[in-house]
Each structure stands twice: as structure tokens, then as C-alpha cells.
Amino acid sequence: MKKRCLYYFLLLILVGCGASGSRQEAAYTTLDYVRVGQLLDSVETPYVLDLAKGYKRLVFLGCSHTRDTASVEFTAIERYFQQVRPQVAFHEGGPLAGELRYASRNEAIRKGGETGLLKYLSDQAGVPLRNGDTPDSLEFRLMLPRYPKDDLFLYYMMERLVVPYLNKAYGERPFEELYARVVDAWFVKPGFPLRTEEQHLAYFRQLYQEKVGAPFVLEVNENNFERFDYANGGDCRFCEIGRSSKMVRDSVLLSRLDEALDHHDRVLVTFGHGHALALEPALRQLIAKKRR
Numbered sequence: 001m002k003k004r005c006l007y008y009f010l011l012l013i014l015v016g017c018g019a020s021g022s023r024q025e026a027a028y029t030t031l032d033y034v035r036v037g038q039l040l041d042s043v044e045t046p047y048v049l050d051l052a053k054g055y056k057r058l059v060f061l062g063c064s065h066t067r068d069t070a071s072v073e074f075t076a077i078e079r080y081f082q083q084v085r086p087q088v089a090f091h092e093g094g095p096l097a098g099e100l101r102y103a104s105r106n107e108a109i110r111k112g113g114e115t116g117l118l119k120y121l122s123d124q125a126g127v128p129l130r131n132g133d134t135p136d137s138l139e140f141r142l143m144l145p146r147y148p149k150d151d152l153f154l155y156y157m158m159e160r161l162v163v164p165y166l167n168k169a170y171g172e173r174p175f176e177e178l179y180a181r182v183v184d185a186w187f188v189k190p191g192f193p194l195r196t197e198e199q200h201l202a203y204f205r206q207l208y209q210e211k212v213g214a215p216f217v218l219e220v221n222e223n224n225f226e227r228f229d230y231a232n233g234g235d236c237r238f239c240e241i242g243r244s245s246k247m248v249r250d251s252v253l254l255s256r257l258d259e260a261l262d263h264h265d266r267v268l269v270t271f272g273h274g275h276a277l278a279l280e281p282a283l284r285q286l287i288a289k290k291r292r
Contacts, residue, residue, distance in 0.1 A: 029282060030250065033231065033242075034233040037230065045062060045064040045073055045273050046062055046076045047061075048060070048076065051284060055265045058261065059084050060268075060271065060279070061080060062275065074105075074114070078117070084266050086264075088130060088267055089118055090129075090130050091114075092115060092133050092270065092271045093131075094133050094136075096119060100119065134249045137191045141191075146244065153204075154238070155228060158224065166220050166224065253269075258286060261287070262292070
């Protein structure tokens with residue numbers, strides 16, 4: 001398996017962990033995301049990493065992002081939550097609204113998948129639930145010096161809106177309506193540098209035509225999926241951007257888990273199973289680390 005070293009700086013002010021100091025640079029071994037893509041269909045979910053050293057225990061459940069209430073993934077999350085009794089838990093997908101509450105297990109799953117269930121269980125147990133994902137503002141600050149703005153905007157829009165929309169993640173809401181909302185919420189407000197004229201759907205269509213070499217059509221096709229799939233190797237510009245984005249997110253997650261293990265003995269995480277595969281070597285190094 002091809003592996004690489006993932007370097008990350010634990011700049012706690014930048015990441016938003018609420019501490020005043022910073023740590024030394026650390027390096028961890030991760031699995032290459034091209035290899036991760038080759039393995040995704042061969043592993044069952046949840047892909048569980050149950051790691052322990054002394055009093056420290058880290059359980060990482062790699063999920064497929066289903067919302068089927070009968071899925072074994074949710075049974076496993078419930079079982080590990082009760083068994084581990086985490087002192088802190090981490091979820092994927094960005095900050096949750098402070099007033100968010102679910103009335104039942106199944107409502108949590110239908111509305112929020114594994115993150116919803118983890119929120120429901122954490123609320124019941126009085127366990128702090130923290131965002132393990134990278135703030136968009138931070139990811140933009142880290143990625144913009146590395147790639148052209150237009151390439152990044154097209155990739156993020158395809159990865160976060162178009163592909164999920166084609167996979168029915170947003171129900172039957174009109175695409176044009178969603179586009180107008182996400183440009184403001186996901187790009188403008190977090191600080192992605194878009195001029196007013198670049199915030200319109202017409203600009204996105206023009207950019208797609210220029211970069212992909214074909215008109216944008218809202219359908220499942222090779223241009224919309226294969227051209228933006230991080231698992232594709234070779235000369236695939238947007239696939240490379242996708243892998244870099246995931247590595248940035250992995251770096252921030254590792255920094256937060258490292259800090260959590262300094263202060264807590266039992267930590268539980270739900271994230272996508274691709275992240276679990278990529279981070280498995282690093283997580284084993286993390287749990288083996290000597291701590292004060």
C-alpha cells in the first residue's frame with residue numbers, strides 16, 4: 001500500500017481549538033487517497049478502528065453516510081458509544097446549530113445520518129460533541145495559495161453541491177435555488193474571494209465549459225463524476241485538488257484528536273470511511289504517542 005507522510009501544524013488559534021499556545025510540527029503516515037479509492041468498495045462499513053494504549057482509547061467509526069435507519073452502521077455506533085462511554089466525541093460536516101435537538105434515534109438518523117445519531121446520543125449522555133472538520137474559511141486560506149481560484153471554486157461546487165444533488169442528497173429542491181443559497185453561505189461568507197459577477201450560476205456554467213470542455217448538464221455523466229473523483233490517478237487536475245482538500249481536512253482532524261487525547265482518556269469519532277482508511281496508520285501512531 002502506498003503511504004505518505006502528512007505534516008500538520010497544531011496552530012491552535014488558527015484551527016480554533018481555543019488554546020493560546022502552539023505545538024511543534026508533527027508528521028504522521030497516511031494512506032494515499034488513490035489507494036483509498038481502490039479500497040472503498042472492498043471494506044464493510046462501518047470501518048471500525050478501535051485503538052487503545054494504557055488508559056487511552058480512541059474509536060474511529062468510518063461510515064458510508066447512509067440515512068437508512070435499519071443500517072448496521074447505526075447499531076454499531078450505538079454499541080460503541082455505550083461501551084466506550086466517551087468523554088468527548090467528534091463528528092464530520094462542520095459546526096452544528098447550538099439549539100439542534102432530535103426527538104428520537106430515527107429522526108436523528110433520517111435528518112443527520114451518523115452525525116445526527118452521534119448528536120442524539122451525546123445529548124442524552126451529556127457528552128461534548130465537537131466538530132472534527134475543517135472550517136471552510138481555514139481550508140480556503142490553506143488551499144488558495146496552492147491552486148488557482150477558479151479551479152478551486154469549480155471543484156468545491158462540484159464536490160459539495162452538484163455531485164450530492166445528483167445523488168439526491170438535497171431532495172427535489174430546484175438546483176438554481178440551492179445554488180444561489182450555497183454561493184453565499186459556503187463561499188462568500190467564509191471568505192472565498194468571489195466578485196459579484198462570479199457569484200451567479202451563469203459564471204459557474206461558463207467556468208465549467210472552459211475547464212471541462214463541455215457544457216454543464218445536470219445529469220449523472222463522466223464529466224460530472226469521474227473528472228472530479230479524488231480516487232482517479234494520473235493527469236486529473238480536479239482529482240488532485242480533491243485529494244489535497246481531504247489531506248487538509250485530515251490534518252485538522254488529527255490535530256483535534258491529538259489535543260483531545262492529551263486531556264481525555266476515551267474519544268469516539270464518526271467520519272467517512274475514506275478518511276478512516278487514509279488515517280489508519282496515523283491514528284495508530286497517535287494512540288501510541290507518549291503523553292504527559
